[in-house]
Amino acid sequence: MQSTRVTFPDGSTTGEGEVLLVDRDASVVVVDVTPFHPEDHTWPDQPGDVGSLVSGDVRATVSEAVMAAVSDEGVLAVGGDIPVKRGGEGWTWLVGHRIEGGIPEQVAVGAPVTLEVDAGRRAALSRGHTACHLASLALDAVLADLWRKQIGTDPLGNPDFEGRANQTSRIHADGSVDEYRLGKSLRKAGFDSEGFAASLAEREERINEQLASWVASAAASCVDVEGPRIIDRRSWRCELPEGEVGFLCGGTHVHSLAEFASITVSLDLGDPQLLVMTTRATPALG
Incomplete structure (x- = not known):
């Protein structure tokens, strides 16, 4: 898995991506590229973006974008549970999208999705x-x-x-x-x-x-x-x-x-x- 690519630095609030990881216990979805800005787990000055993740005719609410990371051993850590600073060796760094009310079945690894940030x-x-x-x-x-x-x-x-x-x-x-x-x-x-x-x-x-x-x-x-x-x-x-x-x-x-x-x-x-x-x-x- 590669580190998430982000488009928010240029002001983007919409984009298309492919689902790379789904953690239904944590209600977190990771996509290969996203316009969502996540809250930084080491210096949480700016809150993460909120918005929607759309798969087909299903629209899921993204309640928060957060930093996530997967260790070389395959362990996923999200937000404040990440045990190292951003960029630390031995981890792949990701943007996690917390889904409100549980992740719909249609949102699965490999699925194409549309991402929409609350622009206002x-x-x-x-x-x-x-x-x-x-x-x-x-x-x-x-x-x-x-x-x-x-x-x-x-x-x-x-x-x-x-x-x-x-x-x-x-x-x-x-x-x-x-x-x-x-x-x-x-x-x-x-x-x-x-x-x-x-x-x-x-x-x-x-x-x-x-x-x-x-x-x-x-x-x-x-x-x-x-x-x-x-x-x-x-x-x-x-x-x-x-x-x-x-x-x-x-x-x-x-x-x-x-x-x-x-x-x-x-x-x-x-x-x-x-x-x-x-x-x-x-x-x-x-």
């Missing part, structure tokens, strides 16, 4: 993911003066607060929630946590000004791929006025920042040790 939900998640990345870049830029020591930089050359402090990121329809740990290790790295807390409202305003400028630029955005397989490296890229930015990312994204009417963030330091950044994207009309 995908678009909303793509906006949420792109907005999340832009918000993190704006956050880095606005916090740059709070570093007393040299640390690594982000794609725009600013101190990489995101890379240093982010502990969780959750993408949802038209937005995201990111949590950043402001503990002792960050202070030792040279970050002025007290100065940040004292200027929180002003920095939130500056982040939103930066995001408004980027949205107004209508910059092109895309996902670059190194190959068609689910385990091949993918990167998000965006042509911002300050220069092209990009970093490794397995999710889906908009094609242009013109797809946004606005992107805004709110910063919460209710716990002085934990910054919560909530990002909201408003889609453009039409």
Whole structure:
């Protein structure tokens, strides 16, 4: 069995494929090529796509797309049960389609199927993911003066607060929630946590000004791929006025920042040790 080929990086939401594996106990179907984006089991920031799998006159509901893997010994593991990181040796990496209500008999190994992703939900998640990345870049830029020591930089050359402090990121329809740990290790790295807390409202305003400028630029955005397989490296890229930015990312994204009417963030330091950044994207009309 070969690793699943995926078409979602270019924005595809429909496709044809052949069933390679059916696990009726787990209610999971694996197809040779799919437009479905799966949730990553090691960094589950973007939820898996939902939609339909059609075989002949039978339409089955795909309740979730997940990562799956088959060991060299033939053992199938799905989602959080996969015992190794994506791409680990000794495993073939797949996209699993969880079928709601049980897998119809017509869906069997070798059967041709049509795959249809919920395009509206995908678009909303793509906006949420792109907005999340832009918000993190704006956050880095606005916090740059709070570093007393040299640390690594982000794609725009600013101190990489995101890379240093982010502990969780959750993408949802038209937005995201990111949590950043402001503990002792960050202070030792040279970050002025007290100065940040004292200027929180002003920095939130500056982040939103930066995001408004980027949205107004209508910059092109895309996902670059190194190959068609689910385990091949993918990167998000965006042509911002300050220069092209990009970093490794397995999710889906908009094609242009013109797809946004606005992107805004709110910063919460209710716990002085934990910054919560909530990002909201408003889609453009039409």
